[in-house]
Amino acid sequence: EPEVTQTPSHQVTQMGQEVILRCVPISNHLYFYWYRQILGQKVEFLVSFYNNEISEKSEIFDDQFSVERPDGSNFTLKIRSTKLEDSAMYFCASSLYVTGTAQYFGPGTRLLVL
Amino acid sequence: GENVEQHPSTLSVQEGDSAVIKCTYSDSASNYFPWYKQELGKRPQLIIDIRSNVGEKKDQRIAVTLNKTAKHFSLHITETQPEDSAVYFCAASNEDDMRFGAGTRLTVKP
Numbered sequence: 001e002p003e004v005t006q007t008p009s010h011q012v013t014q015m016g017q018e019v020i021l022r023c024v025p026i027s028n029h030l031y032f033y034w035y036r037q038i039l040g041q042k043v044e045f046l047v048s049f050y051n052n053e054i055s056e057k058s059e060i061f062d063d064q065f066s067v068e069r070p071d072g073s074n075f076t077l078k079i080r081s082t083k084l085e086d087s088a089m090y091f092c093a094s095s096l097y098v099t100g101t102a103q104y105f106g107p108g109t110r111l112l113v114l
Numbered sequence: 115g116e117n118v119e120q121h122p123s124t125l126s127v128q129e130g131d132s133a134v135i136k137c138t139y140s141d142s143a144s145n146y147f148p149w150y151k152q153e154l155g156k157r158p159q160l161i162i163d164i165r166s167n168v169g170e171k172k173d174q175r176i177a178v179t180l181n182k183t184a185k186h187f188s189l190h191i192t193e194t195q196p197e198d199s200a201v202y203f204c205a206a207s208n209e210d211d212m213r214f215g216a217g218t219r220l221t222v223k224p
Contacts, residue, residue, distance in 0.1 A: 033212070043150075043158060043203060043214040056211045058115075091157060098209060102148060105157040 002026045004106035006092050012112045013082055021077045021109045023092030032075045033093040033103060034067065036060065043091065049075065050098065082113045116141040118206050120215025128223055133191045135218045137204035140185065144206040147180060147187045152201045152217075161202075162189070194222045 005024045013019050025032050034046040048055040049067055064080045075094075079086055089110050093103040117140040127133050139147075145166040150158035164171045164178045164187065171178050175194075180187040187206075191198055199222045204215040 042216045043205075045211045045213055048211055056209070058211065101146070102160050102163055103212060104160065105150075107157050 004092055004094055004104055006090075006106035006109050008109060009107065010110045010112070012114065015084055015113055016081050019079050019082055019111065021079075021090050021092075021111070023075045023077070023106055024073050025075055025092065025094030026104060027073070029094035029096050029104075031055075031095045031098050031103075032067075032069070033095075034077045035091040035093060035105075037089045037091065037108075039088070046077070048098075055098070079111075082111075084113050087111055087113045116144055116206055116208060116211070116213040118204060118213050118215040120204050120218060122218060123216065124219045124221070126221045126223065127194050129194060129196060131194055133189075133194050133198070133220055133222075135189045135202055135204065135220070137187050137189075137206075137215050138185055139187070139206040139213075141206065141208055142182075142185065144208040146207040146212075147178070148205050148207070148212075149176075149178060149189050150203045150205065150214075152203060154200075158203060191220075194220075196222050196224050198222050 007022045032049045035043050037043045045058045046061045047057040066078045089108045091108045092106040095101045095103045120137045148163035151161045152158045175192045177190040201217045203217045205212050
């Protein structure tokens with residue numbers, strides 16, 4: 001069964017550094033998402049992406065965040081200047097359609113900002 | 115924007131008993147309501163979902179009900195087993211984003 005994959009599984013970075021988190025969505029899916037989960041808390045929506053542009057973004061997704069689909073398979077989340085509070089698990093998800101269809105999550109990237 | 119409330123935050127049941135988790139949502143335009151199970155350190159896994167044109171859906175020991183008028187939806191797990199122990203998240207989706215509840219930590223005691 002196809003799955004969403006993410007790399008790296010863990011990333012440690014210094015405050016102020018840029019990080020890029022990578023995701024490979026399920027191949028026939030058209031909609032892609034990033035979520036964040038701070039340890040022990042709920043999953044928080046960051047951004048949705050369709051047809052090479054952002055469809056929706058939350059209040060968390062400020063100017064330090066950006067997303068890109070650099071080729072036909074990868075979907076990336078860039079954090080330009082990391083802050084301590086960016087430490088969290090970041091999940092990528094994908095879905096076939098936008099409305100009323102299941103989103104499938106990747107295994108996550110655990111980001112630690114020191 | 116959408117706000118999803120989930121109760122209880124923790125739930126402990128004896129093996130074989132039923133468990134019920136309830137959620138409310140605020141945006142009447144939300145039309146898709148999935149439930150995810152998350153084991154420690156793992157990804158959220160979709161276990162069941164319901165769309166706004168359906169009132170109830172069942173899949174073996176798991177059922178979900180939706181009351182659109184009251185903006186409530188609930189997860190019911192019958193004949194619970196120790197492997198059902200996990201954190202369960204409800205979510206509500208309208209078009210491009212999906213908002214999650216705070217999660218319920220379910221413990222099934224053998």
